Amino acid sequence: MTTVLVVDDQELVRSGFRAILDSAEDLRVVGEAADGIDAVAEADRLRPDVVLMDIRMPRLDGIEATARIVEHLGPTTRVLVLTTFGTEDHVLDALRAGASGFLLKDATSDELVRAVRTVAAGDALLAPAVTRHLVDRLAEPRRLPPGPEYRSLTDREVEVLGLLGRGCSNAEVAEALTISETTAKTHVASILSKLGVRDRVHAVIYVYEHGLDRPDRS
Template sequence: MPVTVLLVDDEPLVRAGLRAVLAAQPDIEVVGEAADGAAVIPLVRSLRPDVVAMDIRMPLLDGIEATRAVLRTVAEPPKILVVTTFEDDEYVYEALRAGADGFLLKRSRPEEIVHAVRLVAAGESLLFPASVRQLAARYGAGRADAEPLAKARLTEREAEVLRLMARGLTNAEIAAALVVGAETVKSHVSAVLAKLGARDRTQAVIAAYESGFVAPR
């Protein structure tokens, strides 16, 4: 089954470019388009896309509020990939805090766009470690109390896995770094998410930065 994608951007040229890039892939299908976040929920419910490529700044309902609305009202929400012009924008950080699974720069090369869609569809968070550290340092430090993370009672190995997640490592890279099997890492990641009450890796990483558990460098 192909990965299905809904494109949401108020610029027709951007939607056309994304559609051309994604539709050229045999394993990806663009199932719909919208020009504003206000149209996202009915389209998500009717089309059931795997991934929503969501612009941040739109006239009626921006991508941050649209992301919150989807995650709050849709029973089995799609993955949300924020599409942005500037990676160091506070709006990007707020979108990640709202529950987006990652972000994609509008100037990305076609192969990067395709990779991003496949990655988030597979359940991996699309994080750019340097960018996320900069965003966390600028907008996130001290925003959250450290107590919830302390109460999570992560084991020493789970804490180590979270630190590696915050550096942007994939499960395979974490497994190589810790010299353990991929399934072991997957179990640790699942335990970290459950203990933190995080929807996905992105939310866990943001919690780690905002609580001071991991310091942006």
Template sequence: MSISVLLVDDEQLVRAGLRAILESQPDIRVIGEAADGASVVPLVRQLRPDVVAMDVRMPLLDGIEATRAVLRAVPDPPRILVVTTFENDEYVYEALRAGADGFLLKRARPAEIVHAVRLAAEGESLLFPAAVRSFAAARGGNKRAREAMDRAALTEREAEVLRLMARGLTNAEIAGHLVIGAETVKTHVSAVLAKLGARDRTQAVIAAYESGFVVPG
């Protein structure tokens, strides 16, 4: 089964580079391009991509607002990876908080870009924990996030899984760490997301940091 990708970046050269990298893979198809976030919602509705690779900084509508627009307007929305030059960009963290599933760096190696797209399509999240922690540190102990975490009433195993998610581990890595089956991990992850009201792993990890459940560093 192939993965369909929509590329959104105001730099044509960046789009061309990403297209070349992704289309070198037999299981990935680039089905469209856009030069600004304002075009994303209609294109997503028309093309129904599995993954949107979206520049975080664009002149008319940036990646943060475009992400919000897609999640608000499109039923069963695609996975969204924001593309950025710097991993410590405040815009990246805000895009993740807005609902993006992860991010990748424009300077990333081709194999890393392909890996990120595949992980996103599979429902995993590609996080750079150090970068996420650096922004979360300034927001730790958020009262609303802490109250939501308390209401979630995670079991001991669910809490353990969330802490490993916050370290950036995939389901397979969590399974190996806890010596349990991959399907069991999926069940625990689904329970964590449901209890936290999180769209995906990224949102759960951000909630973990901002509530103080996981302490940066």
């Protein structure tokens, strides 16, 4: 059973999310919070598997609350940001605070349930619209040179990283490189470890911030 803490400053919204998530046999909402301060306190008390986090809230916003939860609880509790605001700054700020996913509130009930399951399983996700915003923002000329962590990757891992930067799943990586999905997953784990990034989403950020999406990279 995956436990979820729902954080939103609107009671009706929290009730709606609770009803959707509790209708899934493998998900259970264990608590609610109406602002960032209460979210941090309830996350520390309940230790849920996933926190469904709004961004704009009184007292403490969702981005700062995410940073505190990730700092206090580490990988045991993962944060899925759910908001009506899909601007680039919100995406980057939430991800840099340690969020494992970013989903817009116009998502369907099925998409919300799948997103919670994905994040709880240790994967990361971005809504397609959010991915477009992120890529557009990170594809600007401002680039950082790859460091020694990038040079520690094998040739095969460089190939896999390039596919991650294009948003490929493990299955798509395996198909593109004619390897097994298990091998693809092993490569991804190695890449995350070597680059010092926490999940696939942050690997995508690494690719675009360092200009590795360009075919003329050195």
